[in-house]
Amino acid sequence: MTLLTQILVSGIGFALPLLVAAVGELVSERAGALNLSLEGMMLSGAFTAVLGAVTTGSPWLGALAGILGGLLLGAAQAVLSVRALADQIVVGIAANALALAATTFGARLLLADRGREVPAFDRIAIPVLHDIPVVGPALFGQTPLGWVCVLVVVVTAVLLGPRTGRGLRIDATGEDAVAADRTGLPVRRVRALCILLTSAMAGLAGAQLALSEVRAFSDNMTAGIGYLAVVAVIAGRWRATGTVLAAVLFGLAQALQYALPALGVAVPPAVLTMIPYVIAVVAISGLAGSSRAPSCLTVPFARA
């Protein structure tokens, strides 16, 4: 494998979980619900995925457990921010802290002695396509769960796109919740369902990270990817294509951490750790002027 191919393989490897989480978060944000807890949902998903895989011995049941793990935090976010009208940002940040502490606690208790051999997914090379030079191995060498991720992203983007009926209803709740309510849309239910969808996808993303890429659980293994996914939505101007592009860009930036030392470029690792975050800050500050968030983003809705 050439070096460029390796960069692409690990770049896509980082980008895929980020992508799944970001496309899910896009749905919630269009409905007016910001989930800063995306990071925590991914981490919970990664933890429960490994726990499930180790316990049952099946990576597929592990992935399912990962989705449930994400949903658990999503349910808390939905109840607190949609039902109890709590500040979405406060809830999100606290939920992340909770997920980080709880998974660390759980790993001590449940994974300490048997976390080593995790039944994980193996890569499947698609014949012919995998042999395309440079990009082949990166695009066509995913694990089965990786293909599920791709499928989920495509289905979500198509079925809930802004020109479908469902997509329109989602956009309506996010742009003007009061008007949407008057036309008979169940604003709170739409938002809660969107948050649950987001959290399930974030859980899947965590499972993909833990069972296809890292093949283990380690404390705080998402290390900020969830925040980058939230930023990818903003940088992508609340459009699916933009979000996908931003997610891939952040994934490649993450991969540089491993690629540059391999290239023989002597850069301190800490500098490389910073790069994705610096890019993220630049990306949202450069674009914020020319884009507009959904009007009701982070504004809770209640009939007075």
Place this chain on the structure above:
Amino acid sequence: MSRLLHPAAVAALAVAAALIVGLLLAGLAGADPLTTVSALVEGMLGTSYAIGESLNGVAVLMLVAAGFVIAYRAGLVNVGGEGQLCAGGIAATAIGTGLPAGTPAFVALPAVLVAAAAAGFAWAAVPAALRVWRGTSEIITTLLLNFVGLALVTLMVHEEGLLRQPVTSSETLPQSAPLVEGAHLPELGLSRSPATVGIVVAVVALVAVGILLRHTGTGLRLTALGHAPEAAARLGVPVARARFLALGGAGAFAGVAGGMLVATAPYVLAEGFTSGYGFSGLVVGLLARGSMTALAAVAVLLGFLVSGGINLQLVAGVPATTVSIVESLIILFIAGSAAWAARRRAALRAPAPRPAATQAETVGAER
């Protein structure tokens, strides 16, 4: 009923509920409640050493939280405490290790703390400027800069050309050289207690912030800005400048706290020296709801809880993260019940005719 809905009562109930969950978790980890509580209390109040350590932590929390409250008053949410602590710590170390060995304390200490404040201000100035002139959400940018700040500390203590102590053997730890003697925060002189003057500095800062926000024109302008930016602008409040300075000021407070962390024993900058104080400070600031008395009380509670948590791990074998779980549950419980309690209070006060559907106010922040 209405007394139970008072914010302080809601907060107390949330804390109690979270503590119960904490006890249950400790039980899961194999420690009976009695052992847990005694280990926790022992770690918090058992020895004068423990009390001193806790007080130093409380001082850091108070400063970060005071800064958070200033920005919050102006309608800005500073999630960047962690990064600002890092910036302050780095600047303090750069000055504190660069000064000649015999520098007297009355020169070295102010130099170190002023440098820390300036660095914290500068770190927060980036999101502040982006917010004011480009409209970028300060919540996201301050959050992202935390990761940059933490990585910057790693960089500083790993590179000899930067702040790493001279590498003499393969066992040289990746940390800075110790600060010169004059830059050490003086201890209060209590017997066998590491408590420094930091707590005094923090209390003075709290009083100053309380007066600033309650009894001065600046405080009134910030409050107006936070409640109704457009009205404030029409009344002549320099919106951009006030916002910039409020968030920058929050950074300066956290910066000083970071400086104090490295100016306390063992007087070095090392990875992880912020140990989550940035996040805990945010929690304290949120729970205090603008009252400096409440802020001090919550800071003491959380500061002692955190240092008790370390003992929990040592003595009872309960992971120290239990305390972080309790901490985050407190926020979730309060966030979840605050809006509900506010509506119940309003309903009890005036069963007025209901207006048509409106957007509910975001709890707390004016977004």
